[in-house]
Amino acid sequence: MGKLTVLALRTVLVMLLAGSVFLQAVMVPLLAVDLGETDPELAFPRAQVLVIVFLGIVTAQVVLACVWRLVTMVRRGTVFSHAAFRYVHIVIGAFVTAAVLTFALAVVLAPGEAVPPGIVLLVCGVVVAILGVALIVLVLRMLLAQAVARDIEAARMRAELEEVI
Numbered sequence: 001m002g003k004l005t006v007l008a009l010r011t012v013l014v015m016l017l018a019g020s021v022f023l024q025a026v027m028v029p030l031l032a033v034d035l036g037e038t039d040p041e042l043a044f045p046r047a048q049v050l051v052i053v054f055l056g057i058v059t060a061q062v063v064l065a066c067v068w069r070l071v072t073m074v075r076r077g078t079v080f081s082h083a084a085f086r087y088v089h090i091v092i093g094a095f096v097t098a099a100v101l102t103f104a105l106a107v108v109l110a111p112g113e114a115v116p117p118g119i120v121l122l123v124c125g126v127v128v129a130i131l132g133v134a135l136i137v138l139v140l141r142m143l144l145a146q147a148v149a150r151d152i153e154a155a156r157m158r159a160e161l162e163e164v165i
Contacts, residue, residue: 001074009071017064020057028054048108052101059098066091080144080151088141095134103127 032050066087073079073087106123109115 059094099130
């Protein structure tokens with residue numbers, strides 16, 4: 001990966017992380033105030049929604065931090081090692097957690113008439129999409145495992161060749 005690509009990706013990661021911190025620090029409290037002013041007849045559990053939103057942002061931050069570490073490993077040429085699996089596993093877990101949180105949001109929004117059923121169905125569709133991303137990352141993890149195995153095999157063959165020479 002070239003230096004310009006790494007710099008561009010890190011710039012995007014920093015911007016996304018700054019945006020997520022802004023969401024946590026400013027927008028979630030504003031959401032709490034805004035939800036407090038809604039009509040009591042149309043109210044849904046505000047505390048649960050706020051916790052789910054906050055934890056969803058945390059899962060995104062975890063993914064950003066892991067991608068940063070993986071980019072660092074790519075830049076150093078150490079990504080094809082067993083150490084990379086730790087970050088990939090965390091990313092998969094974060095996506096599954098995000099899917100569970102999104103489903104919990106659908107469950108919280110479903111009762112009553114505050115949110116139309118179509119919106120709840122759309123939120124459930126987002127759950128499927130998030131799980132799809134987790135499966136894609138799992139497939140990429142399998143590709144990483146194959147690459148690590150081939151790298152280890154190539155190192156073993158080089159060592160044998162050096163012994164012969």
